Amino acid sequence: MKKVLFALMGVFLAFSASAAQFTDGQQYVTIQKPVTGEPQVVEFFSFFCPHCYEFEHVWHVSDAVKKAVPAGTKVTKYHVEFLGGEMGKVVTQAWAVAMALGVEDKVTAPLFEGIQKTQTITDPASLKAAFVKAAGIKPEEYDAAWNSFVVKSLVAQQEKAAVDVDLRGVPAMFVNGKYMVNNGGLDTSSMDNYTQQYANVVKFLLTQK
Numbered sequence: 001m002k003k004v005l006f007a008l009m010g011v012f013l014a015f016s017a018s019a020a021q022f023t024d025g026q027q028y029v030t031i032q033k034p035v036t037g038e039p040q041v042v043e044f045f046s047f048f049c050p051h052c053y054e055f056e057h058v059w060h061v062s063d064a065v066k067k068a069v070p071a072g073t074k075v076t077k078y079h080v081e082f083l084g085g086e087m088g089k090v091v092t093q094a095w096a097v098a099m100a101l102g103v104e105d106k107v108t109a110p111l112f113e114g115i116q117k118t119q120t121i122t123d124p125a126s127l128k129a130a131f132v133k134a135a136g137i138k139p140e141e142y143d144a145a146w147n148s149f150v151v152k153s154l155v156a157q158q159e160k161a162a163v164d165v166d167l168r169g170v171p172a173m174f175v176n177g178k179y180m181v182n183n184g185g186l187d188t189s190s191m192d193n194y195t196q197q198y199a200n201v202v203k204f205l206l207t208q209k
Contacts, residue, residue, distance in 0.1 A: 022200075028182055031174070035161075038177040041206070042161060046082075046170050048115060061194075064198065069206060079092045079158060087127075098135070106134050106135050171183070173198075
């Protein structure tokens with residue numbers, strides 16, 4: 001029984017020590033005007049952003065956060081349109097299509113690759129072709145979703161969310177419409193340390209009021 005108590009105490013102390021290291025202004029920032037009604041965890045990104053590519057495919061922060069947060073926590077990704085010129089708006093709408101069809105996980109890697117690595121996605125037509133192939137849907141399904149009220153609403157939702165939190169750059173992750181993880185304030189001594197700390201900060205912020 002004592003061993004169990006000591007073990008539990010050790011876990012509690014480890015969490016307390018970890019939590020004590022998370023300081024407003026360092027690992028996270030409290031935003032000036034909290035936003036109500038937003039998903040619990042919101043990640044803003046752009047397929048045109050090199051750092052977003054690393055965030056997703058090199059550091060694997062998004063996956064680490066999803067695994068770390070309590071079951072049932074809503075984690076949402078919004079695409080921003082202020083990068084990529086006119087294509088930024090087009091890709092934001094394509095991401096809304098992905099959200100509407102529930103194929104975000106299928107299209108994320110191919111769109112990043114096509115836009116940043118192979119540069120085979122350069123216009124609406126090549127974007128559609130890559131999306132359809134990755135998602136495993138028919139072109140007409142894409143077109144129907146593209147012109148739907150749901151997708152138009154999701155585009156407006158993404159745009160509004162960025163304005164509401166006064167978004168200045170990507171990648172960025174917000175928790176409960178009140179806190180933003182400070183990417184530059186985390187442990188960069190190693191990839192694993194950075195990724196794990198990022199996930200722990202998000203988990204910690206979910207417990208804050």
